[in-house]
Amino acid sequence: MTIGRRAFVAATLAGAATAALPAGPASARILPARPDPVLLLLDASAPAAFREGAGSVLPAANLLLAGRSAGDDGAALVDSIAWLAARPGRRMVGLLRDADAVLLEQMTRDGAIRCLSAAQHCQGGEAAVQSRHRITALASNAGLAGALAGQLAATGAAFSVVSERPGGAHGDTFRQDIVAAAAAQGGWEGALGRTLALIAAGHWPEQTPDEPALFTGGAGHSGAGPFALRSFVFAS
Amino acid sequence: MAAKYVALPNGVSEREFDAAIAEFRAALGDDNVFVEQDRLVSYNKIMLPVPDAEHAPSAAISPNSVEQVQACVAICNKYRVPVWPISTGKNLGYGSAAPGNRGQVVMDLRRMNRILEVDADLCTALVEPGVTYQQLYDYIHERKLPLWLSCPAPSAIAGPVGNTIDRGVGYTPYGEHFLFSCGMEVVLPNGEVLRTGMGSLPNSNTWQVFKWGFGPYLDGIFTQSNYGIVTKLGLWLMPAPPAFKPFVIRYAEEADIVAAVETLRPLRMANIIPNAVVISHALWEGGAVAKRSDYYKGPGSIPDEAVQRMVHDRNIGMWNLYAGLYGSPEQIEVNWKIIQGAVKASGKGEILTAEQLGHDHVFKYRADLMQGKMNLSEFGLYNWRGGGGSAWFAPVSQARGGEAQKQLALAKTILGRHGLDYVAEFIVGWRDMHHVIDLLFDRTDAAQTEAAKVCFQELLHEFAAQGYGVYRANTAVQEDVANLYGSVKRDVNQKIKRALDPNGIIAPGKSGIWV
Incomplete structure (x- = not known):
């Protein structure tokens, strides 16, 4: 990822049009296609359902594609953080591959930025059958783990969802029963996109963070290929 | 809670x-x-x-x-x-x-991210701990100063103070970062401010040019330690050379690590190759740009056969030795002939240059690092397996081919027991090598996370049993590593700690040092 190179595509979620942004100072590069205070930062290979789910709540959000497949090479991450930190009240919702997400997390260590949700979503490797989801339980995403587990249960495929509080003592996780939800449009990816968009929009009520929990269910393979993604919502 | x-x-x-x-x-x-x-x-x-x-x-x-x-x-x-x-x-x-x-x-x-001074004549800088390499790089380039940085792989977002006092390394001739630091300012645990070297002398203008000062040389005790908070650090910057020629020598077989090191060592010790050379294994080379699941989806470590397939598919070496020549075109021409001769005489390896590989992504990022240009390509390793687990195990080795081969075999045996891959590189100093192994694992997979934890302990202890110690250690194993270096060293470290920080308020436990 060559940080000196700046080239990315911005678009509104509502429209199909894309616009190449002009070169300029870093803070000015994400000129919102619309003056919406929300940015959707997605890996170019992220599931379309996530984007559509988020778009159903935030149709005017700005969209930025990251990852090598978008020809971005890291610059989008740098600029998205600069955009987020530049003005209070901005939000960023995203789904990135591991390498970019690790890098982005490192950049959010800034007094102006708060984490409203963070989670890992993996499938493949040694535990090949199961999809695995690990959620940082915060007041702002209370209920996310159970909701996601419900959506995963609706697919019938094997899964686990772990919910952990920051600083939570090791070993205090307990199993929870899962209530399979009615399958949402776009599956669990669509539901996740929609939920994170609601969190970003301030329409997801803050509550006491979820208790540390482990949800498991389903059997067999979802049919999806291996993936390792991270979802997040950051706020300034 | x-x-x-x-x-x-x-x-x-x-x-x-x-x-x-x-x-x-x-x-x-x-x-x-x-x-x-x-x-x-x-x-x-x-x-x-x-x-x-x-x-x-x-x-x-x-x-x-x-x-x-x-x-x-x-x-x-x-x-x-x-x-x-x-x-x-x-x-x-x-x-x-x-x-x-x-x-x-x-x-x-x-x-605390102020660049306090950059002297383009003496090629020195004085910076605060929050300064990033990107910031210093931009400062130098905006002013068109003829200076180069040496940065580690996470370059842009990391900073010279943290990297240097943790004794990190880069890839230029100034790659041994602590060696190229000069003068510290340290807030001691009692609140006093110490300036090391010539910095203690009022009105001194030699703080960033002469390291030793008078009496005991103290800078070292503030690296990888908890005796104070470094608030300023002097750096020596490299004068931009008139010419730079990066190259890679690709080796086809894993056993060729012996030839690679034996060929390189005399050239490195004689400063014909002046930079901190990297010998990157295929899984590090390919892992930064490929996904493991493209080559292997079964249980256990990735088999050698799959690695060979990746080497073939991606047209990389099993080992990839990256180095550079720095100086005038005339100097480079002379040294280039020496290197070509040495490689030819070894009977192993294929030399490739920017003219042949200028568009290759990996060659380009390696060439960038060897000239201190900001680059984050190595973060791609985190997509190799996915799941966000990474622990670096970095034993020191003599710069001998036989030693490298011994460490390679030991590491692969231990990693293989736990189903983890040998994703590694050697960073070659004048007489030593840092054998950097990235244990990549999936933190969403509890069994694999436990395997990585056990594996790391076995690596530490089985390498130590052979007389190999790490040059740096993660925060989860500070005690284990401190114990491996012995009780006398631990006692001395503790006595210094008690003298300087009796309340134990600065980073208790860092490097296994407690009050």
Whole structure:
């Protein structure tokens, strides 16, 4: 990822049009296609359902594609953080591959930025059958783990969802029963996109963070290929 | 769990911590003291095979001046609150920004990000701990100064102070970073400010040019330690050479590591090849740009056959030796002939240059690092397996082919027991090599995380049994590594700690050093 190179595509979620942004100072590069205070930062290979789910709540959000497949090479991450930190009240919702997400997390260590949700979503490797989801339980995403587990249960495929509080003592996780939800449009990816968009929009009520929990269910393979993604919502 | 805080410092009550936090806020302002969960998440993100909870901070504080650091130290002494100082906190496979022990307060020095001086004649700089390599690089280029940096692989987002005092390395002729530092300013645990070397002399203008000063040379005790908080560091910068010629020597077989090291060592020791050379294994080379599942989806470590397939598909070597020549075109021409001759005489390896590989992504990022250009390509390794687990195991080796082969075999045997891949490179100094192995694992997979934890312990102890020690260690294994270096060293370290920091407020447990 060559940080000196700046080239990315911005678009509104509502429209199909894309616009190449002009070169300029870093803070000015994400000129919102619309003056919406929300940015959707997605890996170019992220599931379309996530984007559509988020778009159903935030149709005017700005969209930025990251990852090598978008020809971005890291610059989008740098600029998205600069955009987020530049003005209070901005939000960023995203789904990135591991390498970019690790890098982005490192950049959010800034007094102006708060984490409203963070989670890992993996499938493949040694535990090949199961999809695995690990959620940082915060007041702002209370209920996310159970909701996601419900959506995963609706697919019938094997899964686990772990919910952990920051600083939570090791070993205090307990199993929870899962209530399979009615399958949402776009599956669990669509539901996740929609939920994170609601969190970003301030329409997801803050509550006491979820208790540390482990949800498991389903059997067999979802049919999806291996993936390792991270979802997040950051706020300034 | 504490009712009000994510965690509490060991031995500090909630009431005492309330009082300490109130004083931190008075000293630094509300905006620079964080106790809320949503602001502490980024200080608790680790990649190690242990629970995040073991490294949960109780708070983070962010001073922006030496005086504010001193004020914080006074508060810490008053309430016995331990602080874990970080500069930019990008030490990912070594523990990131999270404190070494649960409940410690992270002292985030990112706001102390002033470039205090760059002298283009003497090629020196004086910087604060929050300065990033990108910032210093931009400063130099905006002023068109004929200077080069030496940076580690996470370049842009990391910083020279943190990297140097953790004894990190880069890839230019100035790649042994501590060796090319000159002069420190340190806030001691009692609040006094020490300037090392010539910096203690009033009106000295030689602080950044002469390292030793008078009497014992102290800078070393402030690296990988907890004896003070480094608030300024002098650096020697490399004069931009008139010409630079990067190249790679690709070796086809794993056993060729012997020929690679034996060919390289005389050239490196004679400074014909002046930079910190990298010999990158195929899984590091390919892993930065490929996914494991493209080559192997079965159980256990990736088989050698799959690695061979990747070598073939991606047209890379099983070992890839990256080096550069620096100097005038005439010097480079002479040295280039010597190198070609040495490689030919060894009967192994294929030399390729920028003219042949200029468009190759990996060659380009390696060439960038060898000239101190900012680059984040190596983060691609985190997509190799996915799942966010990374722990660097980095034993030191003699720069001998036989030693490299011995360490390679030992590492692969241990990693193989636990189903982990040998993703590694050798960084070659004048007489030593840092054998850097990235244990990549999936933190969402509990069994694999446990395997990585056990594997790391076996690596530490089985390498130590052969006389090999690491040059740096992550925050989860500080005690284990300190024990391996023996009780006398631990005792001396502790005596210094007790003399300088009797209340044990600066990074207790760093490098296994406690009061």
